[in-house]
Amino acid sequence: MSNRIDCRFEALSAAGRQALVPFITSGYPDPGWTVAIMHALVEAGADVLELGVPFSDPMADGPVIQAASERAISLGVTLGGVLEAVKEFRRQDGITPVVLMGYLNPIERYGHQSFAQDAAASGVDGVLLVDCPPEEMSGLREHLDESGIYPICLVAPTTTPQRMDAIAEHARGYIYYVSFKGITGANRLDEAALVAPLNEIRSHFGLPVAVGFGIKDSESAAAVAGLADGVVIGSALIEHVEKAASKQEACELAAGFLAPIRHAMDNKA
């Protein structure tokens, strides 16, 4: 069984394009809108969807994603609900990879094996757990492998070359490079400073590299797309849809935000 993530990055590579990877918090602004927003993002040019599983204590996230998570939890969103959303999304879209992003404890409570099985059955392709480095993943990893779900690994500016080799043994799908020391949504991205670390990363990993944290518009996305294999946009997108008053408006806002970014990435100098 081939993973949708591999297929997508292979196709992009063949076409000489970079992946546009939007992140949304599942259930935000409204649990009933998530699937529609996912489809709208794909229509506007998303290649991979990162779906945030809300957690009460998101240590690595800035105020925007924290607030979105709190809101989603208050509306009753659970990991089970997120899997339901992916299942519904898959009824119309069998090819766009979906990666769940979040923290470990909801999976601990769900159960490692049940989670891996149910996630695979729902059509999840990868899992990125912010507070679970490869060293701590052993219990869960076995079940993810059995279910064909990729663990997506983070690399940070503080990751040493030796550690990159260790992470390379675990990583599948793509590498998520955290562009700066900080939390999601902070405004600190310096594209020029990405060149050296991305070269270093490429010498350790045979996987595509997506860059996230601090990318908020067409300009920064196009600049990063000139250096990396993928661009992750989260906080800026979430801020953009938070004012939506209806499902339709949320979809329009999401698509309206993403389409120009897609255009800028594909037409960069």
Place this chain on the structure above:
Amino acid sequence: MSIETENPGLLHSEPDEFGHFGPYGGTYVSETLIHALDELKEAYGRWRRDDEFMQRLDSDLAHYVGRPSPIYFAQRLTELAGGARIILKREDLNHTGAHKINNTVGQGLLAHYMGKSRIIAETGAGQHGVASATVAARLDKSCVVYMGEVDIHRQAINVFRMRLLGAEVRSVSSGSKTLKDALNEAMRDWVTNIDDTFYIIGTVAGPHPYPVMVRDFNAVVGREARRQMLAQCETLPDVLVACVGGGSNAMGLFHPFLGDAGVKMIGVEAAGRGLATGQHAASLCAGRPGVLHGCRTYLMDDDAGQIEHTHSVSAGLDYPGVGPEHAWLKDSGRAEYVSITDDEALQAFHNLTRLEGILPALESSHAVAYGMKLAADMSADQTVLINLSGRGDKDVQTVAELENISL
């Protein structure tokens, strides 16, 4: 003297290289922090074996903190309980009024040796924040303390103390607006300012090496108590009792006694309004294993894995997790964990104040309450050693409010 001390029992509870105590502990953090934790592990491993560092630490503990703190036979409290002798380890007499300073003096010195110019800390009751601001002032480092909005209100005196000491107190209004959220925010600060910042975690939780390091710096409490008991009472206590929020004062007391099979250890959690009400902070008594704040441990969460809001009259115990070594001691049966309600703690607060002229912190009052219950069922030739982890001046306003007295 090295920090590993004389008691071979210490070896009973050392984690593996990644900080695992059995299935607990570990390093559950985002990738950005891994390198900083490795650096910290290395620095701590190096300096704890360095004679100059250890001499400076011992000297600070003696001349700045005021150690050793005495043990004190509480005769009138013993009479009220009507059973075993009750002895108090007087951590309330330390500089800044609690055991917390043992750890911040140690970590502050480590920050200094590591060349870090900025100190951050989280605080619940404010004791750890004050203790961090205190060492930051003395070492001439800038200091930011994260504190939940709710705690800022109920510990106003400590907030002002921190500001007097030159620290910036940042209010945290996310989540439950208490200690756990302050910890999240401090982690976010650390990940952002990792090059020049030392994060002084105030309890035996968090990612490795914090649980070990904070325990080691507080183990001076147990080492002293053990020596003092042998010297003054010619016997070891039958039972140790200490309150447990994150669990640093309890771990500091317990650890040097781990090899003494005849010494029972009891950690007292906050039962708040009663375990049955769900409004408590007793993660070991009523929680289950999960992952929070960098370690696997017992915690309080709902069926979806979201961390629950806790309640305790004492801000310092109002935390949904607990140090991973406590989780390990619980499962192994070496220590026992019980709980005391808000009302029982308040009763003990008044008893100790009126009978012994010692005003205990509300946190420590939980240990006093359980210690008295326990002593009542023991014989007069037995001894209960209670860790009086802090003094209660900071809680006067809370107690007055609870009893509808306007100051």
